[in-house]
Ligand SMILES: Nc1nc2c(ncn2[C@@H]2O[C@H](COP(=O)(O)OP(=O)(O)OP(=O)(O)O)[C@@H](O)[C@H]2O)c(=O)[nH]1
């Protein structure tokens with residue numbers, strides 16, 4: 001089990017950012033929280049203006065003149081909003097009064113992230129599961145925690161581990177797993193330009209290391225649920 005007691009020492013953790021053990025920590029500068037969001041938007045706006053002008057674009061053009069500010073807002077408020085611990089969803093838990101003892105799987109969670117190597121989109125699906133040891137979490141919180149960590153410059157491996165570790169901490173159990181299957185536009189649209197390939201990453205904590213439990217989780221992911229038949 002990862003040791004939450006070891007990680008309350010640095011500034012980032014004091015600000016309420018994750019918990020997560022060093023292997024899954026987003027590499028942040030020591031002064032990451034000393035710049036306000038408005039200052040970040042202003043600096044990014046000016047940098048994007050530089051980039052576009054360097055490319056030879058005329059920023060007096062009607063369509064382009066708002067672009068640096070639009071990009072700055074998209075970065076700080078949306079695409080990278082998960083860098084601000086204030087945006088971390090509250091993972092409130094409640095008691096497992098109904099004594100449900102099987103695994104719970106939240107599957108096909110939409111992943112929109114950004115590859116930190118090229119700043120290009122990562123688009124895919126996450127599947128998250130846990131086995132309760134007494135605590136239960138609202139279903140939507142699993143979607144929200146995936147989205148929170150996705151909204152950072154990411155590598156898919158780290159995103160997968162961050163989701164698992166955040167849920168382990170909230171639920172007080174090791175028995176959490178996550179599988180992500182995603183397309184990286186840096187692979188699909190440039191570089192090797194392989195439009196078909198996607199990347200699968202997984203993290204299996206606690207009981208999910210057992211091959212039968214892992215198999216059950218993977219079978220649920222594969223299960224074809226045709227909701228149209230229900231309506
Ligand atoms: N492990 C991992 N690699 C990633 C992820 N996203 C992108 N990459 C890879 O990061 C690598 C960066 O490789 P470099 O050789 O430094 O950069 P590059 O010359 O742009 O690489 P190419 O994409 O091969 O053109 C590439 O192989 C990407 O496919 C990710 O989430 N995880």
Ligand SMILES: [Zn+2]
Nearest residue numbers: 115117118186
């Ligand atoms: Zn990339």
